[in-house]
Amino acid sequence: MNKWPGLFKLATMPRSSIQRSCSRPIPGIASRPLIPVQHRSMATSTSKSNSKDNVSAGLYTAALLFGMLGLSYAAVPLYRLFCASTGYSGTVQTDRSKFAPDRLVPQAHAPRRIRVTFESNTSDALPWSFKPELRELFVVPGETALTFYKAKSKAKDDVVGIATYNVTPYRAGAYFNKIQCFCFEEQRLSPGEDVDMPVFFFIDPDFLDDPYMKDVTTITLGYTLFNANKAPHLAPVAPSQPAAMPSS
Amino acid sequence: MGFGRPSNTESTSGSPPLLGSFPLDHEGECKEFMKTYMQCLRDNKNNNGACRELSKAYLQCRMDKGLMDKDDMSNLGYADIMKPAKN
Numbered sequence: 001m002n003k004w005p006g007l008f009k010l011a012t013m014p015r016s017s018i019q020r021s022c023s024r025p026i027p028g029i030a031s032r033p034l035i036p037v038q039h040r041s042m043a044t045s046t047s048k049s050n051s052k053d054n055v056s057a058g059l060y061t062a063a064l065l066f067g068m069l070g071l072s073y074a075a076v077p078l079y080r081l082f083c084a085s086t087g088y089s090g091t092v093q094t095d096r097s098k099f100a101p102d103r104l105v106p107q108a109h110a111p112r113r114i115r116v117t118f119e120s121n122t123s124d125a126l127p128w129s130f131k132p133e134l135r136e137l138f139v140v141p142g143e144t145a146l147t148f149y150k151a152k153s154k155a156k157d158d159v160v161g162i163a164t165y166n167v168t169p170y171r172a173g174a175y176f177n178k179i180q181c182f183c184f185e186e187q188r189l190s191p192g193e194d195v196d197m198p199v200f201f202f203i204d205p206d207f208l209d210d211p212y213m214k215d216v217t218t219i220t221l222g223y224t225l226f227n228a229n230k231a232p233h234l235a236p237v238a239p240s241q242p243a244a245m246p247s248s
Numbered sequence: 249m250g251f252g253r254p255s256n257t258e259s260t261s262g263s264p265p266l267l268g269s270f271p272l273d274h275e276g277e278c279k280e281f282m283k284t285y286m287q288c289l290r291d292n293k294n295n296n297g298a299c300r301e302l303s304k305a306y307l308q309c310r311m312d313k314g315l316m317d318k319d320d321m322s323n324l325g326y327a328d329i330m331k332p333a334k335n
Contacts, residue, residue: 106325
């Protein structure tokens with residue numbers, strides 16, 4: 001019941017909830033929240049605290065933004081470190097222990113020989129004919145094997161080619177180790193020259209212990225030759241004399 | 249890049265070879281060794297185990313002619329067919 005109608009602006013709350021919100025009803029005084037007396041100062045302080053809240057929220061957002069930006073820059077070297085140490089997703093592990101002599105032992109307990117087939121592709125911009133000398137080779141894990149690709153230049157002048165390779169099935173790629181081949185470095189052929197390009201490789205003995213490799217009977221090595229002249233930032237290496245060999 | 253695949257699946261391959269690249273045999277100095285090796289493989293139904301002596305001979309030719317870094321054959325996986333006298 002409203003005993004002081006002019007003095008207080010009553011909150012339009014249902015009486016039952018008002019009574020619940022008061023801890024102890026004081027007899028004789030309307031048990032209603034006392035909003036009006038402090039109404040104006042609360043309004044000012046509300047707007048002040050609102051703007052303070054806004055500023056702090058803005059600062060938090062800005063901090064978050066710069067934090068995320070910094071993280072995305074830091075992610076590049078961090079990810080590189082992570083990949084190099086764990087070899088995740090095919091990162092090159094420059095680990096010479098993979099090629100230690102005790103790993104290059106033909107595994108006599110292998111159930112069967114693995115068939116390695118060879119494919120070749122040439123870019124249209126490269127006027128060479130490029131074919132594998134051998135279509136397939138049967139090897140045992142740990143046994144080093146040698147195969148050849150034949151390339152013949154049909155151009156009128158010197159052409160520099162560069163090769164990349166891939167191994168299928170992808171999951172077997174981790175076990176396919178090349179000791180020496182002709183990929184990733186520029187190879188120069190004079191007009192009409194034909195040359196044999198060897199590939200010396202082996203399949204890691206751990207291949208036999210991997211359950212995912214149980215059904216792998218054929219591994220395909222594919223080489224693709226590109227024209228290095230079309231890549232302007234590549235400079236062809238000087239023609240190698242027999243005495244001067246590139247060492248890597 | 250595939251997400252959710254087991255980590256043993258390679259998404260990219262193309263790691264460089266251990267000893268780098270073979271210099272091209274422009275003069276065909278070791279062509280004879282290559283021909284003998286190829287013939288052996290054709291006779292043996294492309295079985296690598298049968299022709300390892302000849303592939304070793306080819307690599308030896310390359311080393312002799314300066315087309316390959318000299319290395320001990322046992323480091324190249326031929327320890328099992330090295331003659332006992334060489335050890």
